[in-house]
Amino acid sequence: MSPILDRAIAAQVDTVAADRRPGAHVGIVAPGGYGKTTLLQHLGTAVHAATGTEPVIALPPFDQVTDGVLLVDDAHQLDDADLRDLRRIATTTPVRLVVAARPWPRRGPVAELLDLVQDQLLLAPFDAAQVRAALPARLRTDRHAEFVHAQTGGVPAFVDRLARALDGELDVPTAALAGFHPELARLDESVLRFLLAAEAGVALNRDLLVDLLDTGPGATDISDVVEAARATGLVGTAGALVPIAQRAIRLLIPVERRAWIRQRLAELQLARGGPVLPLMRPLAGTGIGGDGAAAAFETAAAEALPTDPALAARLYAAAVTAGRAPVDVAARRAEALALAGDLDGALRLADQVITTDNAPDRRAAATVAAAALAHRGQLGRSAELYRWAGADHFAALGSIGVGELTEPVADDGPPTSLSSALSLMAQGMHESVVGRPMTALSTMVRAAATLEPVGRGVLLPDSPAALGALLALHYGELGTATSLLERATAAGTGGAPLATRHRLLLAWIAMARGDLTRAADGLAAARRAPSEPRDALFAVAIELGVARRAGDAAGLGRAWLQAGEAVLRHPVDLFTFLPLGELTVAAARVRDEGRVAAHLAEARALLARLGDPPLWAVPLWWGGLHAAIVAGQPDVAEEHAESMAKAAARDEQFGTVATAARCWLDVTAGTVDADAVEDAARGLQAAGFTWDAARLAGHAATRTADRTAMVRLLDCARVIQGKPVSTRRPSSDPEPAPEVSLSDRELQVAELVVSGLTYKDVGDRLFISAKTVEHHVARMRQRLGASSRSELLSQLRTLVGSGGVRE
Structure with a gap:
C-alpha cells in the first residue's frame, strides 16, 4: 500500500525517482515510527517505474555492489565498518544510495555517510487530514x-x-x-x-x-x-x-x-x-x-x-x-x-x-478543633480553644456570638492580607453591637474583599462574607448580601465547610425576595453536601419559610417535623437569629410555640448581655410580631412593634420595618389606610423583602371594606410580585359597595385551596364538610368580584402570599 504523503514530499519523491545521475544519493531521515521503511520501499518502486532500474535492498556486507540503486534501511544501526563500506561505494562507484536513518545517534561514520546525500527527505508527523x-x-x-x-x-x-x-x-x-x-x-x-x-x-x-x-x-x-x-x-x-x-x-x-x-x-x-x-x-x-x-x-x-x-x-x-x-x-x-x-x-x-503534651503544633490543632466546633454551633467552646491557641480575633468573634463582648485586639504581626482581613472582621462584628450598622457592614465588606485572594485555603469559623450577608439581611441591604456571597463562592473562601453556608444564605435571600423556586433549588443544591448543625438549622428554616410563603400547609408540617432536631442540635447564638425568627413564625402557624420558647428566652438574654443591639434583634422582633399576630396576641405584637420603632429612632434604615410593623398591626386590627399600606409595602420592596411587601398589601386587601382600596392594594401586591394587574375595576355606581374583607376562616380555606388541596381535603384539615368549603369559596369569589375560578385562584394567591402554586 502506498504511503500517505503530503504534497511536498510526494513531489520530491517523483523528482528524486526520475534522477538518473550516478552519485545522486538520497537520505530519508526521521525518528522511529515516522514511516522511513515504507517510504524507502515506495521510493524504490518509483525509481523502477521512472527509470526501469530495479533497486536492490542491500544488507551487509556491501563490498560486492558496483552499480544500480542501493536501498539501505536503518543505517544508524550499522557498525562502523559497514558504514565505511557504504561511503566507499558512494564515492568510488556509480551506485546511487538511498539511505534511511534516524536523526540520532549521529556518530561519525553515520554523519559522514549522510553528508554525501544530495537530496534529503525529512518526514513529519501526519496532519489531521x-x-x-x-x-x-x-x-x-x-x-x-x-x-x-x-x-x-x-x-x-x-x-x-x-x-x-x-x-x-x-x-x-x-x-x-x-x-x-x-x-x-x-x-x-x-x-x-x-x-x-x-x-x-x-x-x-x-x-x-x-x-x-x-x-x-x-x-x-x-x-x-x-x-x-x-x-x-x-x-x-x-x-x-x-x-x-x-x-x-x-x-x-x-x-x-x-x-x-x-x-x-x-x-x-x-x-x-x-x-x-x-x-x-x-x-x-x-x-x-x-x-x-x-x-x-x-x-x-x-x-x-x-x-x-x-x-x-x-x-x-x-x-x-x-x-x-x-x-x-x-x-x-x-x-x-x-x-x-x-x-x-x-x-x-x-x-x-x-491531649498529647509533647506533640508539635498543639496550638495549630486547637485552631482546627475550634473552627470545627464553630461550624457545629458550639461557639463558647470554640472561643475558649481559640483563646488558648492565641487566635484572638477568632476568639473575639466566638465570644460576641454567645453574648460576651470583648474589645478588638490589635495586630502585632506583619500586616498580611489574611491578618488584615481577620482584624477587619473582628472590628466589624464589634461595631455591629456597639456602633453604627452601616459602619459595621462597610467594615465587613472590606474584610471580605481583603480575604478573597488568600481565603480558599484558610480554615475559618465563619467568613466575613457570610457574617456581612447576615448584617446586610438584618439591615435591609439584600443587594450587598448577594454580592458578598457570590464573590465568596467564586473565590472558594473557607473551603468546603463554608461553601454550603454561602449557598444557604443565597437561598435565603431568594426566599426573602419572593423567588421561591430559586430558593428551593438553592436549598436542594446545598443539601447535597454533608450538613453540620449550623447549616442544618438554616436549611430547615428555609424549607419552612418557602412552604409558608407558598401557602403549602402540608409542606410546612413536614418541615416542622425536621425542625425539632435542628433546634435541639444547635444552641442559640447571635448568628442564628435569622432562622430563629422564621422558626418562631412557623411554630405559631403549627401551634407548637413551646418547641422554640426556650431558645427565644436564651436569645433575649443574649441580646440583653450585649446591650440589645437593634441590628441583631430585628429578625427576632419581626418574627415575633408575625407569630403574635398568628397566635392572636396583640399585646405581644405591640411590644415587638415598639422595639422596632425605638430602633428606627436610632437609625432611619430601621424605619422601613418599623413602619411596616405598625401598618401590619393596624390592618390586623381592622384599620386599613391604603396610602400608608402601599407606602409601607413599597418600602419593604425597596429593601429587597419582596414577599413581605406583597403579603402586607394582600393582607390589607382582605381586611378592607372599600372595594376601591381592595383593588388598589391587590394591584399593588401583584405589581410587587411582578404579576400583571387586574383589568377589572370597581363600578363607578354611587351606591355603597358591598363588604369585601375576608374572615379568618375564609383565609384559612384560601391558603389550603391555593396549595392544591381538594374541597374534601380542605374540609378534613379544618374539620368542616366539603360543602362548607365550597360555600366559603363561593363567598370569597363574590366578595372579590372574580369572574372565574382561575381569576379567583390568582387573587387568592396574592392575598395569602403564594408565589408558586399551580392552579
Whole structure:
C-alpha cells in the first residue's frame, strides 16, 4: 500500500525517482515510527517505474555492489565498518544510495555517510487530514480523526496501531499499547530514565536530569540523551511524551520503577527547594516509604492544601505510611480534612494532638478543633480553644456570638492580607453591637474583599462574607448580601465547610425576595453536601419559610417535623437569629410555640448581655410580631412593634420595618389606610423583602371594606410580585359597595385551596364538610368580584402570599 504523503514530499519523491545521475544519493531521515521503511520501499518502486532500474535492498556486507540503486534501511544501526563500506561505494562507484536513518545517534561514520546525500527527505508527523485518511472508512469522522491525532501526535506508526485497535469509542484500547513493549525493552537505560522523567513532567528541567541520569555537568551529555529519546518518536519537540506513548509507559513499565524515579526526582527537587506536588501526587496510594519519600509527601501536602485540601489530606496520610510519625503531621492533616469538609476526622486528629503534651503544633490543632466546633454551633467552646491557641480575633468573634463582648485586639504581626482581613472582621462584628450598622457592614465588606485572594485555603469559623450577608439581611441591604456571597463562592473562601453556608444564605435571600423556586433549588443544591448543625438549622428554616410563603400547609408540617432536631442540635447564638425568627413564625402557624420558647428566652438574654443591639434583634422582633399576630396576641405584637420603632429612632434604615410593623398591626386590627399600606409595602420592596411587601398589601386587601382600596392594594401586591394587574375595576355606581374583607376562616380555606388541596381535603384539615368549603369559596369569589375560578385562584394567591402554586 502506498504511503500517505503530503504534497511536498510526494513531489520530491517523483523528482528524486526520475534522477538518473550516478552519485545522486538520497537520505530519508526521521525518528522511529515516522514511516522511513515504507517510504524507502515506495521510493524504490518509483525509481523502477521512472527509470526501469530495479533497486536492490542491500544488507551487509556491501563490498560486492558496483552499480544500480542501493536501498539501505536503518543505517544508524550499522557498525562502523559497514558504514565505511557504504561511503566507499558512494564515492568510488556509480551506485546511487538511498539511505534511511534516524536523526540520532549521529556518530561519525553515520554523519559522514549522510553528508554525501544530495537530496534529503525529512518526514513529519501526519496532519489531521492525513490521520483521517489513515483510519478505516467507518471511522473517518471529524471526532475520530481529532481524537487519534491528539493521542498519537500524528506519528504514522502510532496512528496505525490505534486505528487497528479502535472500536469506535473515543478511548485507547490496551491492544493499541502492546506494540510499544519491544521498543521500550530495547531502550538504553539513560533514555528510559529520561522517558520516565518526561512521564513525570520534568523532561525540560536540566538540573534534575543531570543528577537523575548521572551524566555530569556537560550540556552535551544531556543533549545526547534527549536527542536519542526524540529519535525514538516517543517524545515531541517540546520534550513531552506523545500521549499514547505516555499511556504505554504507565501500562508497560512496572509501577515500582516509575515510583522510584518520581521519588528520586522529588528528593532532588526538595533539596533545591522546588515544588514536588506534581511528582508526588500519583504516588499517594503506592505505599512507597523512606525518609526521603516521607519528607516529599509532607511538602507536597503543604503545596496542595490551599487548592485541594482533600488531596493534601491523602498526601499527609502517605507521609505517615512512608514513615513519618503520625503525631508530627496530625495537626496539618486535621486542617486539610477540615477544609475538605471532614469535620469528624479533623476533630479526632486535633483532639489527639491537643491531649498529647509533647506533640508539635498543639496550638495549630486547637485552631482546627475550634473552627470545627464553630461550624457545629458550639461557639463558647470554640472561643475558649481559640483563646488558648492565641487566635484572638477568632476568639473575639466566638465570644460576641454567645453574648460576651470583648474589645478588638490589635495586630502585632506583619500586616498580611489574611491578618488584615481577620482584624477587619473582628472590628466589624464589634461595631455591629456597639456602633453604627452601616459602619459595621462597610467594615465587613472590606474584610471580605481583603480575604478573597488568600481565603480558599484558610480554615475559618465563619467568613466575613457570610457574617456581612447576615448584617446586610438584618439591615435591609439584600443587594450587598448577594454580592458578598457570590464573590465568596467564586473565590472558594473557607473551603468546603463554608461553601454550603454561602449557598444557604443565597437561598435565603431568594426566599426573602419572593423567588421561591430559586430558593428551593438553592436549598436542594446545598443539601447535597454533608450538613453540620449550623447549616442544618438554616436549611430547615428555609424549607419552612418557602412552604409558608407558598401557602403549602402540608409542606410546612413536614418541615416542622425536621425542625425539632435542628433546634435541639444547635444552641442559640447571635448568628442564628435569622432562622430563629422564621422558626418562631412557623411554630405559631403549627401551634407548637413551646418547641422554640426556650431558645427565644436564651436569645433575649443574649441580646440583653450585649446591650440589645437593634441590628441583631430585628429578625427576632419581626418574627415575633408575625407569630403574635398568628397566635392572636396583640399585646405581644405591640411590644415587638415598639422595639422596632425605638430602633428606627436610632437609625432611619430601621424605619422601613418599623413602619411596616405598625401598618401590619393596624390592618390586623381592622384599620386599613391604603396610602400608608402601599407606602409601607413599597418600602419593604425597596429593601429587597419582596414577599413581605406583597403579603402586607394582600393582607390589607382582605381586611378592607372599600372595594376601591381592595383593588388598589391587590394591584399593588401583584405589581410587587411582578404579576400583571387586574383589568377589572370597581363600578363607578354611587351606591355603597358591598363588604369585601375576608374572615379568618375564609383565609384559612384560601391558603389550603391555593396549595392544591381538594374541597374534601380542605374540609378534613379544618374539620368542616366539603360543602362548607365550597360555600366559603363561593363567598370569597363574590366578595372579590372574580369572574372565574382561575381569576379567583390568582387573587387568592396574592392575598395569602403564594408565589408558586399551580392552579
